[in-house]
Structure formats: C-alpha cells, structure tokens
Amino acid sequence: MDDAFVRSAALVAAVLPPFIIVTYFLVGARVRFDADMVWAGFGFGACAAFPAIVTAKLLEAAMGYGNGYIEVAANQAFFGAAIPEECCKLVALLALCWRQVRELQPNHLFALSITLAGGFACLENIFYVVGDGNWHATAALRSVSAVPGHAFIGAVVGFCIVRALRVSFGVFWWGLALVLPVALHGAYNFFLNALVNPEVQHAHAAHDLIQLFVALFILTVILEGLVAHLSLHTILKMTGNGERQAQDIATTPSLVRWIHSIGEHPLWWAALSAICFLVAAGLLLDSSVGPAQGDSLSLEIDRSLGQGFSAFAALHGAAFIGLTIVLRRRIRSRRSDPPL
Amino acid sequence: MTGKPTEPSESESEGTPPRDQSAPPEAPENGREAETSDEDLFRLFVGPNAEKFLRIYRAQKEKKHATSFNWVVLFASLPWFFYRKLYVVGACILLLPIILIVIFPNLSGVSTTGIAVALALLANSLYVQIAQRRIKKVKALNLPPAERDQRIRKAGGTSPAGAVFGALILVSMVAVFFIDKATARLPDCHNAQVQNLAKTILTGILSENGVDAEALAVSDFKAVESAEDGTRHLCSFSADLESENSTMFLSVTWKDSAAGEFEVIVGPTQDSVSQ
Numbered sequence: 001m002d003d004a005f006v007r008s009a010a011l012v013a014a015v016l017p018p019f020i021i022v023t024y025f026l027v028g029a030r031v032r033f034d035a036d037m038v039w040a041g042f043g044f045g046a047c048a049a050f051p052a053i054v055t056a057k058l059l060e061a062a063m064g065y066g067n068g069y070i071e072v073a074a075n076q077a078f079f080g081a082a083i084p085e086e087c088c089k090l091v092a093l094l095a096l097c098w099r100q101v102r103e104l105q106p107n108h109l110f111a112l113s114i115t116l117a118g119g120f121a122c123l124e125n126i127f128y129v130v131g132d133g134n135w136h137a138t139a140a141l142r143s144v145s146a147v148p149g150h151a152f153i154g155a156v157v158g159f160c161i162v163r164a165l166r167v168s169f170g171v172f173w174w175g176l177a178l179v180l181p182v183a184l185h186g187a188y189n190f191f192l193n194a195l196v197n198p199e200v201q202h203a204h205a206a207h208d209l210i211q212l213f214v215a216l217f218i219l220t221v222i223l224e225g226l227v228a229h230l231s232l233h234t235i236l237k238m239t240g241n242g243e244r245q246a247q248d249i250a251t252t253p254s255l256v257r258w259i260h261s262i263g264e265h266p267l268w269w270a271a272l273s274a275i276c277f278l279v280a281a282g283l284l285l286d287s288s289v290g291p292a293q294g295d296s297l298s299l300e301i302d303r304s305l306g307q308g309f310s311a312f313a314a315l316h317g318a319a320f321i322g323l324t325i326v327l328r329r330r331i332r333s334r335r336s337d338p339p340l
Numbered sequence: 341m342t343g344k345p346t347e348p349s350e351s352e353s354e355g356t357p358p359r360d361q362s363a364p365p366e367a368p369e370n371g372r373e374a375e376t377s378d379e380d381l382f383r384l385f386v387g388p389n390a391e392k393f394l395r396i397y398r399a400q401k402e403k404k405h406a407t408s409f410n411w412v413v414l415f416a417s418l419p420w421f422f423y424r425k426l427y428v429v430g431a432c433i434l435l436l437p438i439i440l441i442v443i444f445p446n447l448s449g450v451s452t453t454g455i456a457v458a459l460a461l462l463a464n465s466l467y468v469q470i471a472q473r474r475i476k477k478v479k480a481l482n483l484p485p486a487e488r489d490q491r492i493r494k495a496g497g498t499s500p501a502g503a504v505f506g507a508l509i510l511v512s513m514v515a516v517f518f519i520d521k522a523t524a525r526l527p528d529c530h531n532a533q534v535q536n537l538a539k540t541i542l543t544g545i546l547s548e549n550g551v552d553a554e555a556l557a558v559s560d561f562k563a564v565e566s567a568e569d570g571t572r573h574l575c576s577f578s579a580d581l582e583s584e585n586s587t588m589f590l591s592v593t594w595k596d597s598a599a600g601e602f603e604v605i606v607g608p609t610q611d612s613v614s615q
Contacts (some may be wrong), residue, residue, distance in 0.1 A: 054516055
C-alpha cells in the first residue's frame with residue numbers, strides 16, 4: 001500500500017469507528033462534546049498504548065509462550081494484551097481526573113472512561129488497519145468487534161469507578177474496575193487466539209472445540225455490549241435529569257455546537273443503523289457463499305466467525321435504532337417542557 | 341486578590357485635595373485596576389512559576405510578540421504539556437507525527453530536532469494564549485468572584501500526575517525502540533513457537549500422506565548448527581508416532597526480520613531443510 005491516498009482512506013476507515021462509538025456513548029450518557037476532559041481523555045487513551053506495548057513485551061519475555069494452544073492462547077490473551085492494556089488505561093484515567101474524580105457527575109466520569117478507551121482503540125486500529133493489504137475488510141471487522149469491545153470495557157470501568165465512589169465496599173468496586181475488564185478482554189482475545197492457532201485444528205474433537213470457541217467468542221462480545229448498556233442505563237438513573245453536565249452555550253464555539261447538534265440528531269443514527277444492517281447482510285452473504293479456500297476446518301472457522309461478525313453488525317444497527325428512538329423522545333420532552 | 345477597593349478610606353479622603361469639577365474623570369486608574377485584576381487571575385490560573393509567563397502575558401495583552409525558550413520542552417515536551425494540563429496539545433504532539441508517518445512512511449527518517457526546537461520556542465506563548473482563552477471562558481459565566489476564582493484555579497494549575505504519566509509515555513516510547521532492537525533475534529530450537537510449528541508442519545505432512553497423526557509427539561529438540569550472523573538455525577528433534585521413533589530436522593530462517601516473521605522447514609535429513 002504505497003499510495004498515500006489509499007493510506008489516507010485506510011486511516012479514515014480506522015479512525016471513524018472509534019469516533020462513532022465514543023459519540024454514541026456521549027450522546028447516550030447526555031454528555032456534551034465539549035465537556036471537560038472528554039477529548040483530553042481520548043488523547044490520553046491513545047497515549048496509553050505505548051506503556052501498554054512495553055508492558056506486554058516485558059511480560060511476554062518473562063512468561064514466554066508456553067506449550068500447547070491453550071497455554072499459548074491464554075498467555076498471549078492475558079499477559080500479552082488484557083493485563084497490560086487494561087492496567088495502563090486505568091492508570092491513564094486516574095492520572096487525568098484523580099483530583100476531580102469525586103466532583104465529576106456520574107455520567108461525565110462514565111463518559112470519560114469510554115472516551116479514553118475509544119482513544120486507545122483508535123490508535124490500535126490505526127496500527128492494525130493502515131498498512132494491511134486487506135485494510136477495508138480489517139477495518140470493517142474491527143469496527144464491529146475490537147473497537148466497540150474496547151468502548152464496552154471502558155463503560156464497565158467507568159461504571160465500577162462511579163460505584164466505588166458512591167457506595168460502601170468501595171475497595172470491592174475498585175478491584176472490580178481492574179479485574180472485570182481484564183477478564184472480559186482476556187476472554188475475547190483467548191478465544192480468538194485459540195481459533196487461529198494451527199494446533200487447535202489437530203486437537204482432539206477439533207470440530208466441536210472450534211464450534212465452542214466461536215460460540216464463546218461471540219457470546220463474550222455480546223455480553224460486553226449488554227453489560228455496557230446496562231451500566232449506561234444505571235449511570236443515567238444515578239445522574240438524574242437535573243444533574244446533566246452543564247456547559248454554558250454562550251461559551252461554546254459554534255463549530256462544536258454544530259457538531260453536537262448533528263450528534264444528537266436522530267436522523268444521523270438512523271442512517272448509521274441502516275449502514276450497519278447493510279454491513280451485516282454483506283458479512284452474512286460473504287460467510288455463506290464465500291470461496292472454498294483452505295481445509296474444511298479453517299473454512300468452518302472463517303464461516304462461523306463471519307456469521308458472528310454479521311450478528312455484531314446487526315446488533316450495532318439495533319443499538320443505533322434504539323438511540324434514534326431515545327433522541328426523538330428527548331426532543332419531544334424538551335418541546336413539551338415549559339420554558340424557564 | 342481581585343483588585344483594590346474603589347472607595348477611598350476616610351484618612352485618604354481627608355488628605356486628598358478637593359476635586360476640580362471641570363477636570364476630566366480619572367479613567368486610567370480604573371483601567372489599571374481592571375488590568376491588575378486580569379493579571380491576578382492569570383497568576384491564579386498559572387499557579388507555580390507564574391512570573392516566568394507574565395512577560396509574555398503582558399506582551400500579548402499589548403498585542404506585541406514575545407517568546408521565551410523553554411528548556412524543559414526541548415527535552416521532555418510531553419511531560420511538560422501534561423504537567424501544565426495542556427492534554428489535548430500534548431496528545432497531538434505525540435500522535436500527529438505517528439499518523440503522518442503511517443500515511444507517509446518515508447517521513448520516518450526525518451530529523452525531529454527542528455520540531456523540538458520549534459516547540460521549545462512556542463510552548464510558553466502557546467500556554468499563555470490557552471490560559472487567556474480558558475480564563476475568558478470562565479469569566480463569561482459571570483460567576484460570583486469566589487466561585488470564579490475557584491474555577492480558574494481548577495482549570496489551570498499543574499498536574500504532577502499528568503507529568504508522571506507523560507514521562508512514562510516518553511520512557512515507554514524509547515523502551516519500545518530498544519526492546520524491538522534487542523528482541524529482533526531469530527527464535528532458536530528451544531523456542532516454544534518453533535517447536536509448535538515443527539509439530540504442526542510434520543502433522544500436516546503426515547496427514548497429506550494419509551497417516552493419522554493425532555498421536556504425534558515431538559521432543560528432544562537440539563541445536564545442530566547456527567549461522568554466525570544468527571540468521572539461520574538448524575535443529576534436530578525426535579518424532580514419536582505409535583511407538584515409531586524418528587529423528588527429524590528443522591531449519592529456522594528469517595522471512596521478514598523487520599516484521600519479526602520467520603519460517604520453519606521440516607525434513608527427514610539435514611540437506612532437505614538446507615536452503
């Protein structure tokens with residue numbers, strides 16, 4: 001991929017999904033685009049990738065790969081990815097907002113955690129997508145799996161920290177803010193790493209094992225999304241209508257106001273939903289009638305995963321439809337509220 | 341903190357000569373009080389070492405150009421920007437070059453000394469500009485003075501945690517560079533990944549020849565010879581299948597050393613795996 005234009009297109013394809021997911025949660029959590037530290041969090045998250053890389057390399061050197069596909073997949077998933085990445089993201093979040101953490105509104109803190117995770121996912125996506133010969137496929141697949149996966153885990157972290165600050169047994173929630181993301185992230189990577197390891201195809205009952213890993217991978221991603229949305233719902237109840245992040249409109253630059261109004265427009269999310277359903281249909285078609293390359297087991301992995309990614313895209317479409325409905329209700333309630 | 345009281349004290353008014361009604365009003369005094377107030381707010385915002393930035397602040401207020409060289413930024417720009425809570429600027433300084441190199445890989449050889457010097461020259465005046473913008477934003481909220489001052493103090497100041505995080509990122513980037521250089525060694529015969537690959541390849545070969553290789557076990561990996569420049573390893577290993585034991589050979593060579601990709605060839609003799 002020598003053409004700068006193609007690389008630029010790949011860069012846009014890599015950067016757009018994290019921005020869309022972050023915007024989705026900002027709008028859902030009722031946090032303004034220009035709220036304090038939101039985009040600083042995005043930058044911090046991207047910067048956190050570097051200490052995560054170093055930590056992963058050091059852990060890998062210390063732990064080694066191990067023997068057998070289970071041990072290799074687990075080491076790569078937890079010591080090579082989940083533990084370093086989630087630890088560095090948590091450190092970055094606390095470095096950003098530790099002094100104000102008790103003063104921030106629950107929805108604001110929740111959104112900060114997601115934008116930080118989104119920033120991390122953005123830089124990671126750039127490294128994976130740009131420079132990949134098959135960048136459009138990589139971008140499409142990662143946009144419905146890895147990128148929202150990071151955002152969902154960010155939601156879990158934000159929720160746990162909010163609970164830690166507002167309820168008793170705070171230590172329990174602080175611990176959960178680290179353990180739960182590591183577990184979810186590790187599980188996601190473990191099933192994928194195990195599937196792509198050639199040894200699994202020669203394992204005992206390989207066919208059943210592959211089906212199990214694919215099913216567990218898909219379930220992990222769906223579970224992450226479910227937990228993230230339940231967290232959002234709980235955070236909004238904790239925040240309440242009157243405590244929304246307030247930012248004086250007069251001091252907001254007009255460009256930001258314009259971007260914010262687009263982000264809160266139901267039509268935008270309805271359009272994105274339609275795109276997601278189209279992508280889902282495309283992935284499903286591709287996995288059903290794709291060219292028969294490779295041996296039967298690797299073909300089976302590709303087809304099962306393709307169906308899984310198709311389901312992820314459809315769920316994204318459903319989520320965007322949900323946000324469209326929520327935004328329409330908010331607009332209606334704003335119109336029916338008596339003026340101040 | 342926010343300005344001198346406008347009403348004169350009793351002792352001052354007794355000693356002050358009566359004001360001539362025809363004389364023009366004393367406007368400069370009020371202007372100077374407002375300026376002092378803004379300067380006080382600026383000091384409040386900056387926090388430690390505010391004096392360093394005051395010269396630039398006063399010059400910018402008079403629409404004049406002023407710069408000063410920031411030695412800390414020259415050597416540790418990211419920690420400084422994060423310390424001064426310029427998070428977005430700091431992140432852009434780190435990430436924009438990476439994005440440019442991703443789009444234009446040929447730029448990776450470009451020297452960054454000039455960029456570092458330019459940053460060191462511009463950092464202080466950029467900080468003063470951003471400080472003024474943030475103070476203006478808070479003032480536009482028309483808050484009571486105490487609350488306004490608190491908001492300004494919170495919006496500015498320093499962040500030691502940010503500085504530490506910035507330093508951590510800087511150290512990490514340097515460490516990534518050296519780790520990549522240090523770990524770019526061809527895996528040897530005892531590397532688990534090489535051994536797994538050897539087993540996988542042998543299993544594939546046997547399966548292609550119609551042999552059920554589910555019970556294949558490989559062990560006893562030994563180095564036979566290695567190239568002096570470390571670009572090739574020749575190993576022997578033992579392959580056991582259904583009580584039949586064979587000595588096999590494998591060679592490990594770089595496929596793409598820059599990307600860390602290597603390839604393994606397995607065969608029954610040394611010659612069969614030599615390239």
